[in-house]
Amino acid sequence: MTDSTHHSAIDDAQGILFGAGMAAFGITILTHLGLVTGQTAGLAVLISYATGWGFGPVFFAINLPFYWLGYRRMGGRFVVKTFVAVALMSGLAMVLPRWLSFAALDPVLGAVLFGAISGAALLALFRHGASLGGVGIVALHLQDRTGFRAGWTQLAFDVCVFAAALTLRDAGTVAISALGALVVNLVIAVNHRRDRYIAA
Template sequence: MSAPVPHSPFEDAQGLLVGSALCGFGIHILASAGLVTGQTAGLAVLLSYATGVGFGAIFFAINLPFYWLAYRHLGRAFTLKTFAAVALVSGFAELAARLVQVMPAHPAVAAVLFGLVAGAGLLAIFRHRASLGGVGILAYYLQERMGWRAGWVQLAFDLVLFGAALLLMAPDLVMWSLLGAAILNAIIGVNHRRDRYIAT
């Protein structure tokens, strides 16, 4: 069996750009319905609702402490690409909020669309050896070192965050949010497998 062919810098750049754009737009869909998601992005969304500060600025700031873990355990290239992905998602989310008007017919529609769009975006980011920081860094580390599926690790963290969200949001919105997170993590859990996708 031949060795896997690494992604070129151009392939990495376009993968991170497209993945980040999808994730940023997914966050905009989510916020338009007053929903939340898990991981660091979910914390940023909750803080944005509570403070009125834009998601992008909060998301970028709360990811800063996690880059040291990424650098120590996952390397310089992973850390730089993750930093770029977080910055791009922050920017795309703010840009979408200004330029794109989204009016979901029902929170369930927003939840499903978010799960599909952001799941595809996060899959692209993961496949180019990056993450969206925070819990994503830990999930990626555990998948690479322990063989645990990144999607399932993130889902466990999501459940804790959704429990906290119940203290701040209406229960029905939290339940629809959980649907979106489940779809997103199922896409990652089923499709992001080292034994099938071998390009680095």
């Protein structure tokens, strides 16, 4: 580990705030359009659509069981950072719809924007030793242990979530949503590599 790749507490704080904020912005775009996504956030979106419960509280609650695995596999520091990121995202996702609105937003463009913004958000969190919990914890663990990229693990989970989404949304909406999820995973798969970026 070199000094040039070590993150200070301030570095981590801004990275986690940026990642959580952009992730919440991405979810605001997604839910405004009535689209779905994969990963743990996608499961929370589906539950939110099916029950009418807010995304923020559902997302926060879904992540609770994963922290134990995160602690055992990734350590206490990772879990604390991830808990903070999840809490920030959940809270911001609750208030952002009150602070911004979209007069016009094409669903296809919105899906691509969601994917790009969310991919960048996840990269920021990963590079500062955090994630958005859930599948992200499992994906990062597999990548660190086996080299199998986090993006591909998340993509496999996405397939299952999108299959369930077909029971709540029409095929056209799910297809547009899949575009957004594809962009997310491509951003992560291409850019998140231990041999390119290693930091504490």
